Amino acid sequence: MKYLNNLLLCLLAGVTFNAYAQAPALKRVDPAFWWAGMKNSKLQVLLYGDNIATATVSVKYPGLVLKKVNKVENTNYLFVDFDIAAAKPGKFDIALTFPNGSKASYAYELKQRNTTNKKLMGVTNKDLIYLIMPDRFSNGDPSNDKVSGMRDQSLSRDSLYTRHGGDIKGVINHLDYLKDLGVTAIWMTPEIENDMKNASYHGYAATDFYKIDPRYGTNDLYKTYVDECHSRGLKVIKDVVPNHCGSEAWFMNDLPFKDWVHQWPKYQQTTYKDQPAMDPYRNDMDWKLQVDGWFVPTMPDMNESNPFVAAYLTQNYIWWIEYAGLDGFRIDTFPYNDLQFMANWMDAVHLEYPQFSIFGEALVNSVVSQAFYTGGATINQKFDTKLSGVTDVAIKEGIYESLNGHFGWMSGVSKLYDVLSQDFIYKDPSKNVIFMDNHDMSRYFSMVGQNFDKYKSGLSILLTTRGIPQVYYGVEILMKNFSNPDGWVREDFQGGWAEDKHNKFTTEGRTASENEAFTFFKTLANYRKNSDALQNGKLMHYVPENGIYVYFRYTNNQTVMVIVNSNDTPQILETGRFNDRLLGFTKAKNVLSGESLNQLNKIKLSATTTVVLELGK
Numbered sequence: 232m233k234y235l236n237n238l239l240l241c242l243l244a245g246v247t248f249n250a251y252a253q254a255p256a257l258k259r260v261d262p263a264f265w266w267a268g269m270k271n272s273k274l275q276v277l278l279y280g281d282n283i284a285t286a287t288v289s290v291k292y293p294g295l296v297l298k299k300v301n302k303v304e305n306t307n308y309l310f311v312d313f314d315i316a317a318a319k320p321g322k323f324d325i326a327l328t329f330p331n332g333s334k335a336s337y338a339y340e341l342k343q344r345n346t347t348n349k350k351l352m353g354v355t356n357k358d359l360i361y362l363i364m365p366d367r368f369s370n371g372d373p374s375n376d377k378v379s380g381m382r383d384q385s386l387s388r389d390s391l392y393t394r395h396g397g398d399i400k401g402v403i404n405h406l407d408y409l410k411d412l413g414v415t416a417i418w419m420t421p422e423i424e425n426d427m428k429n430a431s432y433h434g435y436a437a438t439d440f441y442k443i444d445p446r447y448g449t450n451d452l453y454k455t456y457v458d459e460c461h462s463r464g465l466k467v468i469k470d471v472v473p474n475h476c477g478s479e480a481w482f483m484n485d486l487p488f489k490d491w492v493h494q495w496p497k498y499q500q501t502t503y504k505d506q507p508a509m510d511p512y513r514n515d516m517d518w519k520l521q522v523d524g525w526f527v528p529t530m531p532d533m534n535e536s537n538p539f540v541a542a543y544l545t546q547n548y549i550w551w552i553e554y555a556g557l558d559g560f561r562i563d564t565f566p567y568n569d570l571q572f573m574a575n576w577m578d579a580v581h582l583e584y585p586q587f588s589i590f591g592e593a594l595v596n597s598v599v600s601q602a603f604y605t606g607g608a609t610i611n612q613k614f615d616t617k618l619s620g621v622t623d624v625a626i627k628e629g630i631y632e633s634l635n636g637h638f639g640w641m642s643g644v645s646k647l648y649d650v651l652s653q654d655f656i657y658k659d660p661s662k663n664v665i666f667m668d669n670h671d672m673s674r675y676f677s678m679v680g681q682n683f684d685k686y687k688s689g690l691s692i693l694l695t696t697r698g699i700p701q702v703y704y705g706v707e708i709l710m711k712n713f714s715n716p717d718g719w720v721r722e723d724f725q726g727g728w729a730e731d732k733h734n735k736f737t738t739e740g741r742t743a744s745e746n747e748a749f750t751f752f753k754t755l756a757n758y759r760k761n762s763d764a765l766q767n768g769k770l771m772h773y774v775p776e777n778g779i780y781v782y783f784r785y786t787n788n789q790t791v792m793v794i795v796n797s798n799d800t801p802q803i804l805e806t807g808r809f810n811d812r813l814l815g816f817t818k819a820k821n822v823l824s825g826e827s828l829n830q831l832n833k834i835k836l837s838a839t840t841t842v843v844l845e846l847g848k
Contacts, residue, residue: 254333255281259481260325261441261543262550265315267341269549270582272316275542276325276339277487278309285330292323295341303539308487310539315341347556352466354416354559354588356661357766359694359756360468360701361414363402364670365422365447366432368704369727371400378445382479383431388728391718394432399448399456401727406463408736412707412749413756416466418561420670422447427477427529433670433721434470435563436477436530440547450554457555466558468588469551473544473576474564475530483531491540492531493523500524501532505566505595509603509612522567535572544572545579552584561664562618565591565604570616577606577617590664590699593621594671598653601625607658620662623698625650627667630692631678633780633797634685634839644780644797648772651697665698668706673713674720675706683744684839687751688795691823691841694759695784695793697770707752708735708745751823755843758822762845764789771812779804779836783812792819792844796836804834819844 259279278288284306290297294317301310311325320343324336354360370376376386376396385393399422409417421434424444434444443453457467476483482491501524507517525532534540551557560580565573580587593604601621608615629647636643654660667675667689679685686709693700704710705724712719726734734740741749759765764784768791772782779802780795790812796802806813819828822843828834836842 254327254329254335255283257283257327257335257337260337260339262546263441264340264342265550266344266553267315267318267320268344269315271579272314274313274315275539275546276311276313277543278311278325278327278337279307279482280335282306283309283327286327286335287329289326289328290323292318292321294318295323301539304488305486307485310487310542344553345556352558353586354466354468354590354699356697356699358415358466358699359413359759360416360418360664360699361409361412361704362418362420362669362701363704364397364420364433364721365399365402366395366397367721367723368397369401369405369724370396370398370729371402371404372398372448373729375446375448381426381431381446382428383426388723391716391721392430392432394446395723396446397723397727398446399443399452403456403459405727405736406459406465410463410465412753413760414465415760416468416558417460418468418470418701421470421472421563422453425477427479435472436475436479437472438477438480440476440544441550454555457557461556467555468559468561469555469557470561470563471548471551472563473533473535473548473573474568475526475532478529478531480531487539488537490534490537493525493534495524498525498528500528501526501567505593505600505604508566508570509600522569524567526564526567532567535569541572541575545576548576549580549583552580552587557587559588559590562589562591565593565618565621566595570614574615574617581617588619588662590620590622590662591618594624596624598625598650598656601663602656605657605663609658610656619659620664620699622669622701623663623665625653626663626665626696626698630667630689633692633795634679634689636797643778644775644795647692647795648775648780651770651772654697661697661699663698664701665693665696666701666703667693668703668720669701670703670721671714671717672720673715674703674711676709677711677713681709681711682839683748684837686748687823688797688839688841690752691755691793691843692795694755695765695791695841695843696782700759705735707749708741709748754823758843762789762791764791764845773809777802781809783809785812790816790846791822792846794834794836794842794844796838796840796842799838801838802836804836806831806834813846816846816848818847820847 257280261277265274284302288300296314298312298314318341320341322340325339327335387393388395422443423437424439424442425431425434425436426438427436443450460467502520507513507521602610604616604621606617629650632646633644714720725731726736726740763786768784768786778798782793784791
């Protein structure tokens with residue numbers, strides 16, 4: 232009766248009333264805002280809401296051109312194409328009018344670009360990257376350890392696969408520690424939302440590409456983290472995963488297209504083989520399985536050949552660079568991506584940020600395989616990935632062979648020499664990221680049998696040879712364990728939680744051996760940070776003899792001589808065959824011990840050691 236009375240009043244007043252004229256809710260807009268002045272003037276905005284495709288879209292804003300409204304398979308989506316070339320910063324409404332006369336609108340903003348973002352530093356061979364799993368590093372804000380409504384409510388530091396509570400605030404709290412250590416760049420495993428039921432801590436199953444996981448913090452806090460890093464001269468690398476998403480991603484239960492992710496008649500997993508990409512004798516189905524197969528059942532494979540998916544992903548990563556002021560990307564599972572998409576994506580990023588650094592994870596089994604995925608088409612690929620560098624597994628294996636191997640033509644230090652002698656195959660090998668371990672691998676200290684001499688020797692090579700060195704959190708305090716299961720190599724950094732009995736971030740909280748390792752690492756890392764030769768120098772090395780490998784890093788201003796003695800006995804190195812690089816030098820300083828050498832004809836070497844000498848006249 233009340234409804235009828237109200238209807239009668241409206242009719243008498245000459246007002247049109249429609250009981251069903253309520254506009255559908257606009258559930259999502261991606262990206263939620265953008266920036267004026269981008270070199271690429273195209274912007275594609277995803278609109279999501281119940282039956283939104285029935286709406287007519289209109290905008291009124293000076294300089295803004297509505298190019299096309301794309302209706303797709305699912306009527307809950309619209310993809311709206313704009314040209315923003317002539318548009319100035321400001322706000323405007325994206326107006327929706329539905330067939331029943333109802334209306335809805337979204338207040339969109341083209342922001343002013345941050346001029347400081349034009350000074351992005353990029354990550355180069357001058358840097359030392361420190362890899363952190365934020366859930367396992369430090370808990371700076373216990374209030375976000377559990378977030379109501381999220382699928383994974385686990386919280387137990389006694390379990391390998393539950394969440395432990397580390398967060399972005401915890402990393403911010405220890406930036407001074409990292410700077411003092413000699414680190415110049417930080418790479419965190421993905422910080423974006425992973426609203427998965429299990430093992431959500433690792434970050435590689437994104438459920439919202441535009442949102443920091445609330446158990447780590449907020450988008451604003453992430454931006455603060457980048458600003459805090461930059462204020463200390465630390466660069467920030469974001470770990471990105473274009474290849475796949477999480478099975479609980481916001482769009483997975485209501486896909487815009489059937490082929491938004493790769494679909495198969497029954498579940499098909501990737502082969503985890505990189506060879507089909509380059510194999511001249513391949514079966515095409517093997518290639519399709521490599522790039523279109525799902526990584527695991529909980530990680531659907533994104534269809535990067537779909538132009539709407541390609542635009543969505545490309546804009547997302549550019550959005551994060553501009554929003555937060557990032558310095559570089561690490562691309563997860565690079566060989567499993569659509570390589571044409573990746574090349575186009577690389578071009579789009581560098582159009583806006585020419586100095587921005589990108590390296591890809593390519594855990595492959597040879598120098599040739601690594602080179603195939605790097606830019607320049609240097610080995611008859613007939614295709615250019617545009618990728619600057621890869622994670623250099625070949626160097627890692629060469630260093631391990633130098634430490635743990637035996638003498639022989641292709642073993643011991645000869646293996647490392649052999650790997651580096653193949654650098655001609657790359658466009659620029661200095662952009663490869665060299666490392667000894669990461670969150671998926673057995674920890675370095677365990678891999679050298681917890682032998683402290685080998686530990687020091689290998690890190691001395693890592694921090695003095697070519698490339699961009701990367702270390703995994705805790706290497707400086709001898710964190711150890713093997714990756715079976717992975718959780719063992721993802722333990723907490725003690726001292727990052729208020730209840731920890733020992734604070735390994737402090738001298739007092741570390742054991743004597745941990746302090747010795749810390750001092751060693753800090754000394755060499757900070758020397759590298761200030762060394763012209765190690766940051767900018769050319770590399771010259773010599774054929775190893777009798778288990779001893781010698782190389783030089785040099786510029787016009789500085790020469791550093793590195794001697795690797797892989798023998799388990801002391802040796803005396805006669806230096807006559809290195810006269811072309813020693814010419815004019817009469818003395819040296821041991822970078823790590825501080826010892827002075829007043830003659831260079833014969834150099835005494837301890838067993839299982841790498842000596843780093845700065846030469847003098």
